[in-house]
Amino acid sequence: MTTTVLVCDDSPAVRESFRKSLSTLSEIERVTAAGSGEEVLARYPLERPDVVLLDVQMPGMGGVEAAKRLVSSHPDATIVMLTMGEDVDGVSEAIEDGARGYMAKNVSVEELASTMTLVLASNAELPGQRGEINRPGGRPPVLTEREQQVLDGMSRGRSNAEIGRELFLSEDTVKTHARRLFRKLGASDRAQAVAFGFRWSFLR
Amino acid sequence: MTTTVLVCDDSPAVRESFRKSLSTLSEIERVTAAGSGEEVLARYPLERPDVVLLDVQMPGMGGVEAAKRLVSSHPDATIVMLTMGEDVDGVSEAIEDGARGYMAKNVSVEELASTMTLVLASNAELPGQRGEINRPGGRPPVLTEREQQVLDGMSRGRSNAEIGRELFLSEDTVKTHARRLFRKLGASDRAQAVAFGFRWSFLR
DNA sequence: CCTAAAGTCACCCGATCGAGTGACCGATAT
DNA sequence: ATATCGGTCACTCGATCGGGTGACTTTAGG
Numbered sequence: 001m002t003t004t005v006l007v008c009d010d011s012p013a014v015r016e017s018f019r020k021s022l023s024t025l026s027e028i029e030r031v032t033a034a035g036s037g038e039e040v041l042a043r044y045p046l047e048r049p050d051v052v053l054l055d056v057q058m059p060g061m062g063g064v065e066a067a068k069r070l071v072s073s074h075p076d077a078t079i080v081m082l083t084m085g086e087d088v089d090g091v092s093e094a095i096e097d098g099a100r101g102y103m104a105k106n107v108s109v110e111e112l113a114s115t116m117t118l119v120l121a122s123n124a125e126l127p128g129q130r131g132e133i134n135r136p137g138g139r140p141p142v143l144t145e146r147e148q149q150v151l152d153g154m155s156r157g158r159s160n161a162e163i164g165r166e167l168f169l170s171e172d173t174v175k176t177h178a179r180r181l182f183r184k185l186g187a188s189d190r191a192q193a194v195a196f197g198f199r200w201s202f203l204r
Numbered sequence: 205m206t207t208t209v210l211v212c213d214d215s216p217a218v219r220e221s222f223r224k225s226l227s228t229l230s231e232i233e234r235v236t237a238a239g240s241g242e243e244v245l246a247r248y249p250l251e252r253p254d255v256v257l258l259d260v261q262m263p264g265m266g267g268v269e270a271a272k273r274l275v276s277s278h279p280d281a282t283i284v285m286l287t288m289g290e291d292v293d294g295v296s297e298a299i300e301d302g303a304r305g306y307m308a309k310n311v312s313v314e315e316l317a318s319t320m321t322l323v324l325a326s327n328a329e330l331p332g333q334r335g336e337i338n339r340p341g342g343r344p345p346v347l348t349e350r351e352q353q354v355l356d357g358m359s360r361g362r363s364n365a366e367i368g369r370e371l372f373l374s375e376d377t378v379k380t381h382a383r384r385l386f387r388k389l390g391a392s393d394r395a396q397a398v399a400f401g402f403r404w405s406f407l408r
Numbered sequence: 409c410c411t412a413a414a415g416t417c418a419c420c421c422g423a424t425c426g427a428g429t430g431a432c433c434g435a436t437a438t
Numbered sequence: 439a440t441a442t443c444g445g446t447c448a449c450t451c452g453a454t455c456g457g458g459t460g461a462c463t464t465t466a467g468g
Contacts, residue, residue: 045356046349073370145250152249157396166277172417191394192361198402376447
């Protein structure tokens with residue numbers, strides 16, 4: 001399954017503890033560790049772990065803030081909060097912001113295993129394969145020929161004017177198709193449109 | 205193999221003739237037809253045929269000009285020029301511009317078959333799989349962590365300022381990483397950078 | 409029959425981008 | 439010992455982008 005986990009806690013002891021426990025689980029392929037919320041935000045896009053275990057209380061950016069920012073930049077991130085026990089308020093806030101669950105730091109290996117299984121199972125409700133996960137929700141949008149041609153031009157680094165020249169259209173017309181394309185894909189700019197184009201297999 | 209061919213000739217009779225002949229070849233999956241150079245340029249990005257058969261002499265945009273424009277926008281296109289026999293000058297010009305070969309319009313089915321086999325075989329010298337073909341030449345560039353993070357942000361539709369906020373960097377710093385990223389990928393803007401990101405598997 | 413969708417083109421406007429340049433720092437390589 | 443590379447930040451400038459709006463036409467659908 002190549003399941004990877006990113007553990008974040010300011011205490012090296014806790015990180016090592018989780019790393020060791022997680023390594024004993026057969027479904028976990030790789031475990032990496034971070035010591036701060038900032039580090040999590042920096043590493044997430046590089047490692048793209050399947051699950052992030054995030055301590056609630058940390059110096060600097062707390063786990064709740066880190067969860068919030070992580071969710072806003074990566075809505076598909078799977079986050080499980082770690083708590084010592086008494087910060088119920090922070091946990092519930094993080095869960096409202098998108099964390100999938102919580103767990104006490106002093107869990108047994110058995111509890112850890114069942115929690116991870118549960119979280120990964122709920123992941124399995126999603127399309128499943130990596131690459132499917134990044135797809136925006138809902139059914140694939142239907143693009144017109146023009147929209148596909150414009151998207152294709154964008155992916156080749158062409159400006160709207162250049163695309164117009166290639167397709168024998170005015171730049172303004174290209175912009176109209178581009179605007180409709182963005183709406184259909186839910187993209188905010190051409191870079192994101194190209195990304196969605198690949199994820200929906202409009203581009204190769 | 206799902207090999208597809210796009211035939212372009214201003215004469216419907218010639219188009220139909222090639223369509224029929226090509227259909228008898230087992231390695232050809234699908235044949236589509238166009239009646240002008242403009243149509244070829246418009247349809248290519250939509251159909252992405254494996255081979256384009258292009259008549260040299262056509263009203264409006266000639267086959268040579270069409271080949272030139274097609275190659276400039278799609279360097280990986282495989283083009284075979286079709287000639288009645290006397291336009292050697294145009295054929296050689298098209299070949300210099302990127303066409304893979306030429307063929308007389310009155311070829312027998314056997315000659316057609318051997319030419320297609322040859323062209324498809326020389327295609328096989330390339331990486332092979334669709335999706336590999338679109339990769340820029342050379343070895344995959346080595347991106348730094350920052351460059352990957354910036355690329356990731358771009359694929360999510362973030363502006364440079366937003367990426368800066370996510371990574372705790374100034375917008376100017378993000379722009380510097382973006383510029384270096386473009387250089388390494390050979391991209392002219394963020395949309396193309398994202399496209400290359402997917403093709404090099406930096407993005408998913 | 410009329411509406412909706414797609415295609416075409418135009419004008420305005422503020423935000424963003426990308427190029428170019430220069431600079432300082434630390435680590436690594438030569 | 440010095441050069442290179444990656445990371446950081448700043449400033450300028452012209453080009454491009456994306457939003458908003460409106461309008462005309464054709465085709466398809468209800």
